[in-house]
Amino acid sequence: xxxxxxxxxxxxxxxxxxxxxxxxxxxxxxxxxxxxxxxxxxxxxxxxxxxxxxxxxxxxxxxxxxxxxxxxxxxxxxxxxxxxxxxxxxxxxxxxxxxxxxxxxxxxxxxxxxxxxxxxxxxxxxxxxxxxxxxxxxxxxxxxxxxxxxxxxxxxxxxxxxxxxxxxxxxxxxxxxxxxxxxxxxxxxxxxxxxxxxxxxxxxxxxxxxxxxxxxxxxxxxxxxxxxxxxxxxxxxxxxxxxxxxxxxxxxxxxxxxxxxxxxxxxxxxxxxxxxxxxxxxxxxxxxxxxxxxxxxxxxxxxxxxxxxxxxxxxxxxxxxxxxxxxxxxxxxxxxxxxxxxxxxxxxxxxxxxxxxxxxxxxxxxxxxxxxxxxxxxxxxxxxxxxxxxxxxxxxxx
Amino acid sequence: xxxxxxxxxxxxxxxxxxxxxxxxxxxxxxxxxxxxxxxxxxxxxxxxxxxxxxxxxxxxxxxxxxxxxxxxxxxxxxxxxxxxxxxxxxxxxxxxxxxxxxxxxxxxxxxxxxxxxxxxxxxxxxxxxxxxxxxxxxxxxxxxxxxxxxxxxxxxxxx
Numbered sequence: 001x002x003x004x005x006x007x008x009x010x011x012x013x014x015x016x017x018x019x020x021x022x023x024x025x026x027x028x029x030x031x032x033x034x035x036x037x038x039x040x041x042x043x044x045x046x047x048x049x050x051x052x053x054x055x056x057x058x059x060x061x062x063x064x065x066x067x068x069x070x071x072x073x074x075x076x077x078x079x080x081x082x083x084x085x086x087x088x089x090x091x092x093x094x095x096x097x098x099x100x101x102x103x104x105x106x107x108x109x110x111x112x113x114x115x116x117x118x119x120x121x122x123x124x125x126x127x128x129x130x131x132x133x134x135x136x137x138x139x140x141x142x143x144x145x146x147x148x149x150x151x152x153x154x155x156x157x158x159x160x161x162x163x164x165x166x167x168x169x170x171x172x173x174x175x176x177x178x179x180x181x182x183x184x185x186x187x188x189x190x191x192x193x194x195x196x197x198x199x200x201x202x203x204x205x206x207x208x209x210x211x212x213x214x215x216x217x218x219x220x221x222x223x224x225x226x227x228x229x230x231x232x233x234x235x236x237x238x239x240x241x242x243x244x245x246x247x248x249x250x251x252x253x254x255x256x257x258x259x260x261x262x263x264x265x266x267x268x269x270x271x272x273x274x275x276x277x278x279x280x281x282x283x284x285x286x287x288x289x290x291x292x293x294x295x296x297x298x299x300x301x302x303x304x305x306x307x308x309x310x311x312x313x314x315x316x317x318x319x320x321x322x323x324x325x326x327x328x329x330x331x332x333x334x335x336x337x338x339x340x341x342x343x344x345x346x347x348x349x350x351x352x353x354x355x356x357x358x359x360x361x362x363x364x365x366x367x368x369x370x371x372x373x374x375x376x377x378x379x380x381x382x383x384x385x386x387x388x389x390x391x392x393x394x395x396x397x398x
Numbered sequence: 399x400x401x402x403x404x405x406x407x408x409x410x411x412x413x414x415x416x417x418x419x420x421x422x423x424x425x426x427x428x429x430x431x432x433x434x435x436x437x438x439x440x441x442x443x444x445x446x447x448x449x450x451x452x453x454x455x456x457x458x459x460x461x462x463x464x465x466x467x468x469x470x471x472x473x474x475x476x477x478x479x480x481x482x483x484x485x486x487x488x489x490x491x492x493x494x495x496x497x498x499x500x501x502x503x504x505x506x507x508x509x510x511x512x513x514x515x516x517x518x519x520x521x522x523x524x525x526x527x528x529x530x531x532x533x534x535x536x537x538x539x540x541x542x543x544x545x546x547x548x549x550x551x552x553x554x555x556x557x
Contacts, residue, residue: 048537055522056546060553091429218458218483221511232483239486329428332479332490334460345477347465356547360461360479368514397537 013041016379020049024127024383027393031370031382038378043371047364050397058357062323063089064163066357071157073359074395076116079108079148080337082161085357087242088333088344089163092326093298100289101165102244107178107281108151108160109243109335110274114185115144116338117267117274121192124264124387128205133195140188143181150174164299165292170285178282185275193268206261210373210385214258220372221365224340225266226389230258236336243335247284250277263388270338298324323352339363339390361395410434410489413454417447426492433477433490441476441493442503448480448489449508456480456489459509462516464523468549472496474525478505495525504530522547 013036020028028049034041054073058066070085071078083105090097097105122137145155150171152160160167196202212220214230227234235252237245253269255262292299300319301312318324328350334343343360366389373389374382410432414421421444424435436444448456461479472494480489495502504527505512516527517536524545527533535542544551 048535048539051537053546056551056553059549094429219510221459221509223458234483239483240488330431330433330465330477330490331429332431332461332477332488341460343461343479345461345463345479355467356463356465358461358463360463364514364518365511368511 012036018382020046025386026123026391027396029367029386029391029393029396031386033379033382035379038380040374040377040379040382043374043382045367045370047367048397050393052398054398055357055359058354060353062352063326063354064319064323066354067162068157068159070359071159072394073361073398074337074339074342074363074392075156076119076392077109077112077337077339077342078156078158079105079112079161080335080342081359082159083109083243084333084335084337084342084344084359086161086163087335088331088346089326091331091333092329092346092348093163093295093324095164095293095295095298097165097243097293098290099244099284100286101291101293103281103284104166104170104291105161105243106245106248107278107285108148110277110281111144111147111178111181113274113338114271115141117271118144120267120338120387120390121264124384124390125196125202127383127387128202130196130199130202133192136188136192140185143184147174147177147181150177162292162299164295165290169291175282178278182275182279182282186272189268189271196264197268203261205380205384206264206388207257207259209260209377209381210263210388211257211259212369212373216372217258217369220369222340222369224337224362224366224390225263225270226340226366226369228252228254229262229266231256236334236341240334242333248277248280260384260388263390267390325350325352334360337362339392339395340366359395359398361398363389363391363393363395364398367391367396410448410454410487413451414444414447417451418443421447431488431490433492436491436493438493438495438502441478441491442505442508445478445480445491445505446508448491454482455484456482456487458483459505459511459515460488462505462512462519464519464525464547466523466547466549474500474523476502476519476525500525501528502526503528506530521545524548 013034016033019025019030030046032044054069070081073081118137118141122134125133149155152158214232217227217230233252233254250273253266296315305312306316326348330347332345334341340362345358346354347356349355373385411425421440426433448454458481460481463477465475467473474495476493478491521535
C-alpha cells in the first residue's frame, strides 16, 4: 500500500487521500494528493484494489474457457474484450471468420462503444455537477443493453463473441430493434450537446483543464480519445484494420486543444461516427449465412449434428474436456476500445492451455498521464482529469 | 498485406544491423508479426535506436510483458511491443533473463510509459529494472510474498 511518505512533504503542504471509496474515482482508485492550499503539488495513484489475477487464471483455463474472464476486465466494454481475445486466439490458430460474423462483431462493438461513451458522459457530467444528464445517458444505454440481452442472453457479461465466430445466430427481429435505436440516437446526442456544449459552467470546468502536449501523451503511451484530442489521428480501426473495418466509411474525430473539453468533444463525435458504422454494418450483414467458421475440433459443432453424427459428438466432447491446442508461438492483437488501444498478447506452448495471456489495457496506461496532467492544478480539476481519462478499474487492475 | 509487412520487417532489421551488427541476434516471423531478439545488454540501446532512427520512428511503447518459460533457462522472456504511429507499424523486441540474475535495464528513460508496465512485471514476475525511478509493487499489496505470475506459483495461491 502506498503510504504518506511516498509524497514529498513540506511544512506548508498537506496530504489528502482521495479514494478508494470516492464517487469521482469511478471505482476503487486511490490517489494520494499532496496539496498546497487547493493546488495539487503531486498526485500518486495507488492501484490494485480490484486486482483479481485474471491473467493468472487464464493460464489454468482452456482457450475457450478464458473468454468469460475477459468480460470482467473492462466491464463497460465486454464485447470489445471478447473480440480482442478471440482475434488473438484466431491469429494463433490461423482461423478465418465468416464475413457475416465479422460484420455482426463490428456492429456489436460499435454499439458497445456508444454505451461506454454514454456511461462516461453521464458519470462525468455528474462529477461536474450536471446531474440530470446521467439519467438521460443511462436511459439510452439501457436500450443498447436490451439489444445485447436479445443477442447474448446477458446484458453486460455477454461472452457472445467466440473463437471462430459468434455464440449464436442473431435473434429474430434484431434489425427492427437496432434500427429503432439508431433512429433515436442522433437526436438524443443533439440533446446532450444542447445541454452541455455551450453551457458556460461546463466550459468553465473543462476548458483549458488537464492540458498535455501530444509529445507528452505519446511518451506516456496514451491512446484513444485522449490522444486524438491532442491532434494525433491514431485509431486502430484505421491504422491496423481488423474484423473488416477497412470496408467501413467513418471519420476519426480529432481536436487540437488537448484539454478536458476537447476530450469531451471527441467522444461525442465518436458516438455519431459509431452510429454511422452500425448503419453500414446492418446493410452488410446478410439475412442468411454462417456465424461460425468450419473448424472441427475448435468451433463446437451444431447441436443437431451431434445427435446424428459420431464425429460431431467426439469433437464436442474433446472441445469441452481437453480443449484444443494452437501451435507454439505468440500473437499480439490490438483493437480500438472506447478507451484506446486494447491489446491482447497470447503465448502458446502447444498445450490446450495458454502459457501466458496478457492484456494491454488502455485504462491502465492512460492513467499514467494523471500525475503530470494534474500537477499544479486545482483539486476540483483533478476530478475532471480523472473523468476525462475515462478509466475502468476492472481493466486497470485486472 | 503480409507482403507489405515482410518488406517493412526487413527495413527494421536492416537498419538495426547497420547500426550495430550485434543488436539483432535472431529474427522471428510468425503470423505476420516480427520479433527481433536482442541481447540483454543491448536492449536499451536498441530500443533507443528504434525510437530515434528517423527511418524507424517507433515513437510509442505500446506494451511490455513477460513470459515465464519455466523450466527452460533463461526462463523469463521479456517482450516489448513498439508502435510507430506515423509509419503505422509494430515490432516486438524480445530478450531473456535468467532466474539467477533477474535484472534488466529499464526503458523508463526512453518512454515514461514503461514506468507502470515495468512495475507490473516487477510485481508479478519479480524481475528488477535497473534505472527505474520508482520500482514498487503496483497491483499487489506491499507485504505479498512471491511473484504470482511465475509458472511455479500455484494458480490457487499459496496458503
